[in-house]
Amino acid sequence: MKKECIEFRNVSFRYSEEGPWVLKNVSFRIPADEGVAIIGHNGSGKSTIAKLINGLLFADEGEVVVLGTPVTEETIWEVRKKVGMVFQNPDNQFVGTTVRDDVAFGLENRGVDRSQMITAIDNSLRAVGMIDYMLHEPHRLSGGQKQRVAIASVLAISPQIIILDEATAMLDPKGRKEIMHTVNEVKDQQGLSLLTITHDLNEITQADRVIVMSKGEVWLEATPREVFAREKELQEIGLDIPFVAKLANELGKVDVPISQQPLNHEELLEELWTYHSNK
Structure with missing residues (x-):
């Protein structure tokens, strides 16, 4: 039996006491080393799921468990050491004046030895094809290059789970394809668990399994092939194949x-x- 890496147990969440429920009694399991895509229209609750996993938000009801650890205010730093997130806008993740400085930031915060840090920076930039841009200023890079650097910054801290939260939304189709190819290559090489959160069904083809969200609930769990076969039903909940x-x-x-x-x-x-x- 595969070991669960992420588990949602009857999770409900809303942003205010009087507001609507964004997630309603959501339950699912993601085994270790599995690539899962969570898809849904805007407002379906998919990005809230990412924030609950990383402790940016906490469930109002139910429990979120990451690699055996329930996500609470007391455990968030332990969980975040194991989970790397790449967001929609990479500019929001840049803190260094050069690509190298930016990738080094997370390592410095963890007190990593300098020799180990240099190796980790080189390996992560090489993995995403950005080793030749080490001394470039991040803000001068193209959108696709910026996203590759953001991914390298996450890889450098050696997470066990990578979450892409609409990470290709600002890229053109070619850039999206290249980023997803890069991430899936790294996933296979390093044995990572990958969670892709998106509204673009073109991005789910390499996933092992797909969780379809609608109105804050799990509408379907299936393989990409099974999802694509349900064209009419997907269109009814605001998605297109x-x-x-x-x-x-x-x-x-x-x-x-x-x-x-x-x-x-x-x-x-x-x-x-x-x-x-x-x-």
Whole structure:
């Protein structure tokens, strides 16, 4: 049985005593070394989940457990040593005058030895393809480069869990694809748990499992293929599936059999080639 790395136990939350419930009795488990995406329209509660995991907020009801530790005001610093978060706007995470200084910040706060710090900075920047920008000023970088540095800063502290909270929302499609490819490569190489929080269903194709949120509740837990097959229901809760999945669904309606829901263009072409070869 896989060990849970994140667990929500009947969690409810609202931002004020008189305000509406943002999360309502939410329960799920994320095993260690698993990549999970949480998706939902704006206001569905998905970003609140990220803040509860990292102790930026605390549940009004229920319990959030991270790597066996309940998240409370007494345990937040212990939890934050194990969890790294990358937010939507990387400029909000920069504190150094150079890329190297910025990546070093979290290490300095933890009192890491200088020789270990140099190694950690080099390794994390190399992992995201930014080693040649070490002495650049962060604010002079492109959006995609800034986000890579933000990810490097998180990797440098050796977290066991990485949370991407709408981390690619400000990037173009090419930049989004590159960042997600980089993060998934690092996840596999270092055996990290990855939690991606997004409203863009193009980003969930590499996830092991998807949690769909709607109106503060868990609407569905499924694989990306199973999620894409429910196009009409997703549209009803304010979400839309990628073009490849749409095309596959339409082909199925005109008697072009698709044996499994494709996640990308390559899989769709393979399905069409198989269909053509069997005719």
